[in-house]
Amino acid sequence: MNSIGETTLLIDLNALEHNYRFLKSKLAQETKFLAVVKAFAYGSDMVTVAKKMETLGVDYFAVAYVKEGILLRNAGIKLPILVLHPQHINFHELIEYSLEPSLYSPKILKLFLEVAKDKGQTAYPVHVKFNTGLNRLGFWENDVDYIAEHLRDRKELKIISVFSHLAASEDTNEKSFSLTQIETFKKISKELNQKLGYAPFRHMLNTSGIINYPEAQFEMVRSGIGLYGYGNDKAIDGQLKPVATLKTIISQIHKIEPNESVGYNRAFKSDHYRTTATLPLGHADGIGRHYGNQKGHVRINGKYASVIGNVCMDMIMVDVTDIDCKEGDEVVVFGQNPSAEDFAASANTISYEILTAISPRVKRVIINP
Structure with missing residues (x-):
């Protein structure tokens, strides 16, 4: 006798918990964990997944766009939410719903600073993304002075993290490139800390990075696909459970x-x-x-x-x-x-x-x- 009756996507929260605990086991106890729940939690159910992850003790969430963060806030999610690809048109709503933007270019930094000033913000939390080789979004290494000059003495914004993204963390043939990215990121974050006069926390590793480059976990890691049961490696996939x-x-x-x-x-x-x-x-x-x-x-x-x-x-x-x-x-x-x-x-x-x-x-x- 058929048990579903129609096309159905089953979402197993026990599997989600298993995957989270497996990934956490690869980290130092003090390392923060950011759960990526963009794209409706990789096609599952963003609100249900986020609520489960909140009970499991994650430190942060990440979404791609502001509307995804608003959905989580309206569902009662209280944890910090990083918006990875915010658009200028949504900045007022972003602040209204206490979401935290990734600032990835001079234009975006300038525009968000203007909105924050207009809305009377003080030390509003922002994250600064650097491009170390993925060539998708991010400031360049030589933008450190620009960022420091624009934010060091401004009361409206406070950089709480700097981050980057590995381009090929799952590919062992690209290990040299990944290690170069990591070293570049270390250099950038050190220089920015010196110019700001304080040290935002750092994060660079995605799921495959957690597995292959645990020495670069810094203060936080970000996991998306791994939480949902896939590690971009047959051996790792065998230790994860599809959600x-x-x-x-x-x-x-x-x-x-x-x-x-x-x-x-x-x-x-x-x-x-x-x-x-x-x-x-x-x-x-x-x-x-x-x-x-x-x-x-x-x-x-x-x-x-x-x-x-x-x-x-x-x-x-x-x-x-x-x-x-x-x-x-x-x-x-x-x-x-x-x-x-x-x-x-x-x-x-x-x-x-x-x-x-x-x-x-x-x-x-x-x-x-």
Whole structure:
């Protein structure tokens, strides 16, 4: 008897706790822990995850945009929230909801300073990001003087952290580059401390950094994907537990004759008698077209079934010729087996993408609350 009845994303809070404790075990006791809950907690449930992490004792949260931080504040989250990519248009709301911006360029620093002054702020907490090689966001090393000159004697803002981001922390072939980034960050933060006359706390490590460069944990680390069960390494993945499991059911079973086609554009044509199962999820639910045509696969009654034909907006079809199954049976899209990483790899992408792609219309069910 099917236990879900419809396409459902199960969110296991026991797994979340396990992953948090595993990552914490790699750190010094005094190192602060920032939980990254952007993108709806990597496609799961941002409020539920944040509330659980608060009870577990994390020190900080991070989101990408101001509206995500507002959602958490409206849900009652009290911990500090770092906004990694704030936009000028949202600065007034950012202050209204006591969110903490990442200042990553001269323009953003100047604009936020103006808003803080306009709103009568004193020592408003800000974080300054430096670009040490990812080349995405961040001040350059030679901007230290500019930052110090603009903030040293200003009452409106107070730098409480400086941070950077490793570009390839999971890739051991890039160890030399990562170590150079770490040394550059050390030099920058030391110089900034001297010019400011005080020492903001530092953070640079992401999930893979925690595993591969624990000596650079500084005063805080940031973890996103690791909390949700993926460590960008098979050995680490084996010690983590997937938080999200995507399940669905078989809506209908078809008997396909030789030379019959399946799906739009007749993308699949059968070479012999086959049995197909139609599942109620598609690219509107986050399963992109790149998983079609025997690239993606799901698990039905312990066996793998390949996606055949093009992925439709609301449906996919899978080959169940050699699987004993019936309409209404449960289907595992990803979770423990296959994992989101396995499922994503079948279409040459990564777990981050499939996890964050799952549509809001997919039912969320919290287990082990």
